[in-house]
Amino acid sequence: MSSHHIVRDDQEPALIIANGAACSEELLGQLLEWSPFVVVLDSAIERVLSLGIKVDVLLGDFDREFNPSDYIEKHFPIDIIHTPDQNKTDLEKALDYLIEKGHQAVNIVWATGKRADHTLVNITTICNYKALLKIVIFDDYSKIFLLPNQFKKWYPKDTILSLIPIGTVTGIYSENLYYPLENHTLELGVKTGSSNHVAQDGLVSISHEKGNLLLIESWE
Known part of the structure; x- marks a missing residue:
């Protein structure tokens, strides 16, 4: 068993990389080991690409000053999903996207640390998806998930x-x-x-x- 207690399921979980504090390369490498479907949230993209990670989807409201279409040329094939709805967080929109695409499980990293409000919202958001998606949040110190009854x-x-x-x-x-x-x-x-x-x-x-x-x- 790895130090982070990552267990492979029958269906490989997708991976969402948010825009909080980065985790260790060891943990990220373990989560990427089985080549999951990778979704990156908004302006975390430069940090992710600098690590040489293949990204399948870049998703967000793109409300900061960068042009997401640049990545289509530089990092093809990558899908750009513009989600301008301000009533949901980028993480919620990524979870909605994965459900629509038929995914049943997802691991999430970089969702904790940095801003405390983002951390609290990201952790509590998983309650809204308990009947739709198996969700696990990882960082270098913890594994967080919602318990079944x-x-x-x-x-x-x-x-x-x-x-x-x-x-x-x-x-x-x-x-x-x-x-x-x-x-x-x-x-x-x-x-x-x-x-x-x-x-x-x-x-x-x-x-x-x-x-x-x-x-x-x-x-x-």
């Missing part, structure tokens, strides 16, 4: 796991966490399950009845 996964002892509710989450139960949850309710801003960890090597089970519950796997 029933979840089981094998972890080594002392793996840091944080349960973060988006709104209120009720009926939470756990097995093999150091701080067990027994019909707990978590509420953002009131009580969260931050910095729990795995009690023993083995399966961790987490279930909840209602609400949107994020799991953050962390490493240092």
Whole structure:
């Protein structure tokens, strides 16, 4: 298992590269290892191309001073998707695009760090897509995803796991966490399950009845 706990699924997830803080080349290389479909958001394109990454789609509102059509000539084949709708973020528009194209899963990098407001919006946005797309956000310190109502996964002892509710989450139960949850309710801003960890090597089970519950796997 890699240091970032990346597991290959039956269908290779697409990759969205946002415009937050860059991750390590090691992590990016792992996510690119199986040559996924790569979508880059707006003005992150120069940073991405400087790394020699093949980009399939450049998507955004292009509200800054650069001409996206230049990339059609310089980096063919690349699709330019202009999405001027200001009622959605570029990340939301990229997720909508992937759903329309039939993708079922996506990994996201460069979505955290830099501006705190962008980080919070990017993380909480995944709740709106829980019935449509399997979404995982990676950075150099964590893996973030929305839990189904029933979840089981094998972890080594002392793996840091944080349960973060988006709104209120009720009926939470756990097995093999150091701080067990027994019909707990978590509420953002009131009580969260931050910095729990795995009690023993083995399966961790987490279930909840209602609400949107994020799991953050962390490493240092």
